Amino acid sequence: MVQEKNDGMNKDVALPPVQQNRPALSWELKIKKKLTIVPPSLGKFRPVVGQCCHQCTPDSLRKKLGQNNFLGFRNLLSVNETQTRYRGWLVRRMCCALFVSGCKVYASPVSNRLERVCQSNRYLRGKRRRRDARGGVKEALTAEQKAPEGGDSRGHLNRLSPFLPLIKTCISPGLLRVVGWVMLKMFASVLGSIQVNLNHLSALHKVSQEGSLLVYVYVRQSLMDCALIPLVLLCHNLRVPYTVCPLQVYSSSLRSILQKVGVVLLPPSALTEQEAEMDSLYSPVMTALVRELLHEGQTISVGVSAESGRGGQWLARIRQLIKEGSVPDVSLVPVGISYDCVPKANVQVGLSTVLQWLWSLLWRTPGGSVRIHLAQPFSLKEMCESGRCRVDEWLPLQDLLLPVILNNRADSVLGRRRLSWLLPSSHYASEPEEPTHPERDLSITIILHLIFSATSSMAVMSTSLVSSLLLYKHRKGVSASVLCRDVAWLTEELLFRNKDVGFGGSLAEVVHYSLSLLAPYLVIAAVPSRKDPFIVPRPSLAATLHLDLHAQIVTHTFILEAVGACAVSAMLCEVASSGVSSRVRSDGVDGEEVRGDMEFDVVLCQSELTERALQLCHLLPPGVMPPCQLPQSFALDAVDSLVRCGILIMEEIPRDVPICDFWKKEGTLTWTTTDDPYHSDSDCEEQDLRSYKISQPSQCPEMLFFLCSMLAGHLRSLCWTTTALDLIDTPLPEAEFVAQIHSHLCDTADKKKQHYESCSVEAAHTAVRTLIDLGVLSEERQRRGVVLGVSSLFQLSENRQKLHRFISQYLYN
Known part of the structure; x- marks a missing residue:
């Protein structure tokens, strides 16, 4: 980050004039009197964006x-x-x-x-x-x-x-x-x-x-x-x-x-x-x-x-x-x-x-x-x-994930997903x-x-910030004062991650301006009995897709934390379903809302948590993960990011024998040759084991579910597409197959009256392409175009159910 100079160059960096002709937003002056906060760091320091990759192009x-x-x-x-x-x-x-x-x-x-x-x-x-x-x-x-x-x-x-x-x-x-x-x-x-x-x-x-x-x-x-x-x-x-x-x-x-x-x-x-x-x-x-x-x-x-x-x-x-x-x-x-x-x-x-x-x-x-x-x-x-x-490490997606999905392997095959399409x-x-x-x-x-560099260079606009909060954190509505507080918090988090923002001014002006632009897609209720209005996103397809389009840049910024949070959620759901720890309350989540105090008294192993994150990395849409970074390195960073933001706390496993003790349990020393590159100085040294616990602050579960919901739309579209394979007669031309999948996604969202962000045309294309790479759908090239059909391996309902369980484990609700 660099210090911003007050040299007159930024005199045009101001909010456009706020439209005052919307009666639903007449509460702006009331909020301005209560909250005239300028987010810290904004106006003093601005992140440096758009630099070359230090790994691929250092010169x-x-x-x-x-x-x-x-x-x-x-x-x-x-x-x-x-x-x-x-x-x-x-x-x-x-x-x-x-x-x-x-x-x-x-x-x-x-x-x-x-x-x-x-x-x-x-x-x-x-x-x-x-x-x-x-x-x-x-x-x-x-x-x-x-x-x-x-x-x-x-x-x-x-x-x-x-x-x-x-x-x-x-x-x-x-x-x-x-x-x-x-x-x-x-x-x-x-x-x-x-x-x-x-x-x-x-x-x-x-x-x-x-x-x-x-x-x-x-x-x-x-x-x-x-x-x-x-x-x-x-x-x-x-x-x-x-x-x-x-x-x-x-x-x-x-x-x-x-x-x-x-x-x-x-x-x-x-x-x-x-x-x-x-x-x-x-x-x-x-x-x-x-x-x-x-x-x-x-x-x-x-x-x-x-x-x-x-x-x-x-x-x-x-x-x-x-x-x-x-x-x-x-x-x-x-x-x-x-x-x-x-x-x-x-x-x-x-x-x-x-x-x-x-x-x-x-x-x-x-x-x-x-x-x-x-x-x-x-x-x-x-x-x-x-x-x-x-x-040299690019592999088909089916080689990376099918052994885990069908054979319940504990570890994944290392490599990058090949995206030939x-x-x-x-x-x-x-x-x-x-x-x-x-x-x-x-x-x-x-x-x-x-794609990654251009997306990383984008600034987060105020409408993107408010849309992500309404979709991922306050789906059932939020008061204006709480929304202003969360906007200030999320702005600091974005600047901390070296992400530039495309707005300025007082907090009330920023929130009022973004709500003015998003007003056609929101329900804003202002009654005399309430001190501030209540804001709810409209439960419609067009409104949800518009908000989701704006919120994607925030998801791109928090992709590390989102992957780590989904991996934690998958492990917690597995522990809760097994009944090992009764203190993990799986009934604390009702849709998008967290009711009461949630208590996570469970220890998560680092290796297993990293493995879950690595498997999820292969399901991500293209462009959200830096291609010059290995997926296993990205998965490790995803787990570490949860420690930095306070969701996970590192815990040491108690040992009977201290690490510094050079004696083995048998009481003898084992000597190794000095030219052996596969042994350390002490052969008695044990591998450093790490584990994590969920932190206990009251806002931790809320933050965890906020991060999980960023990837929920993509994962849910994959689950619904897998379910649709039982209802579609194949083989079909690719365009017709994608159209039927899109129709099924829309019908499923209409029945549930929610989750409309999972039924866009782009979501249908991405889900179909992922299933093709995964080997679920087979491609056959003909003169009229590409024809898609269900592969022989996944014509068995048992394998489709395994695939559905594998994807749905990352959905926190």
């Missing part, structure tokens, strides 16, 4: 050491005459247009790009550098037309006609400035502020001046992501990137405008990226386009998704170009984008949709803010060729042959590392 990290001065934030929407070269009354009314016109825009030549793409071949690097036509555009065209190489060029151009607009994508300086001015005006009508962290901008300027190629990577959340990154770079005089947009745009005029400001769209014939990848020419053309853009010195912006794995193929193409030697190196820049309110994005965008949206902005009051963190750039070549990113297979990428496992796993490691 890139070393370049930034000693430059941790806090430079503050800049609000992009706060444009005044001081940011122009002119002064005066007229300038104050035209300052936005003058500011954009003064921004530096780099040229983008596209003179002979089409010819270079058509003639592109693959380079292979070895002792003798040579060309290889495999996977090149020229070879793909020749193989498709069954003509000799160098055949009919007119036929080649006809086949490439759907990709010609994509290849000719360019950046027009004049049009870019006009679009930048329009976006500033448009965002000013939608948002209260766009705060940009200035810490790593100087490093980006330095790397750009050195001639390094920059690739910006962000986690997909909304269509607004694609517009925010180019706008930020334009306003800070950095090269505007070519942005990969995964949406389909039907309007020809809108497509033409976007392609002239550097937006790489999907082909008109494809609705989704998956459909585009099925074209045999799409992957070679896009790989050649990326190569030519990097040869021209352009930058690229790519969005990745942890749930579907889409977007990772662009990073795999860049890595392949570096491996072949056609591109020397690129600097990857993770970008963390945090929203107060995540805007909804349409999959298909037309001119009428854009016009309707712009018209609605005229009658809308600005609300919400965005926080953008540009992380420190690091070398992709260093990450790949240094050997620090090891992929994060990259499209050769069936979709049209590659001539499947890459070897180490190469594919290394590309997946890079994708996971960037």
